[in-house]
Amino acid sequence: MGETRREMKQSESLQASLPEDIALKIASFLPVGDLCALGSCSRFWREFCGSDVLWESLTRQRWPSLNFSTESSSVDHGDSSSLEGWRDLYVKWHAKMPEAMLVVQHVNQCAVSGSLDIRDFLKAIKHLNSMGLGFKDVEMFLLRPEVNVLLNLVGLHYCVHCLKVPAEHVMEALRNSKISQREVCVKWWNLGRLLFNGFGMRDESHCRLVSLQDLALPQDNQVLAVIHRGQFTRSFASRYPYSILLVLPGLSRSSQVCD
Structure with a gap:
């Protein structure tokens, strides 16, 4: 049991040492389902897989004919009362x-x-x-x-x-x-x-x-x-x-x- 925990910590430490640009590049190649699955693997990947950079790209790729300028302007990372980000916008349109x-x-x-x-x-x-x-x-x-x-x-x-x-x-x-x-x-x-x-x-x-x-x-x-x-x-x-x-x-x- 102790060895398993040690291995998990080593794995998390190894992931945390991964440069941000490389981590984003890896995540950017994934379809939505795989991206969500990767985000559930660890705290490190959860943060990266929720990145606005990734979800803005996914949203615009899936619905290229929609004008997101109005809705996306309300996405303010410093304003907790607004939408949390592009992931929420994606979920909102997916539900429609x-x-x-x-x-x-x-x-x-x-x-x-x-x-x-x-x-x-x-x-x-x-x-x-x-x-x-x-x-x-x-x-x-x-x-x-x-x-x-x-x-x-x-x-x-x-x-x-x-x-x-x-x-x-x-x-x-x-x-x-x-x-x-x-x-x-x-x-x-x-x-x-x-x-x-x-x-x-x-x-x-x-x-x-x-x-x-x-x-x-x-x-x-x-x-x-x-x-x-x-x-x-x-x-x-x-x-x-x-x-x-x-x-x-x-x-x-x-x-x-x-x-």
């Missing part, structure tokens, strides 16, 4: 992220038939944007196999058009979640123009059956651009106009899907 489940519920309610109205789709994107979700949040709530492909598409579209996440990062997230090969059918039409002689051109119909992997590639962003512009779309059955469609189980990449 389950609100993303409202988007999941909204899409599921609107897509009971297997199709989703383009207006409901864009409404979901708008809600995500207003919440300030970051890429990690989208991975946790939307880019996962437990939800349907329409929710995957909402997350993918938000990452590409709102967060401007590089394609390689989006592709990696899709592969890690094993959803890259999931398919969605997008059908839209352009209204025919009225000609000078009073006759009109026929409406032009388009249909694409694409995988999430295809949509994440820059060269196939035409389909995402169509969705982003909110052009008119139609479903297989005319009962659901302006729809983005979920490919039903058993349907293959064949002409019957887009007829």
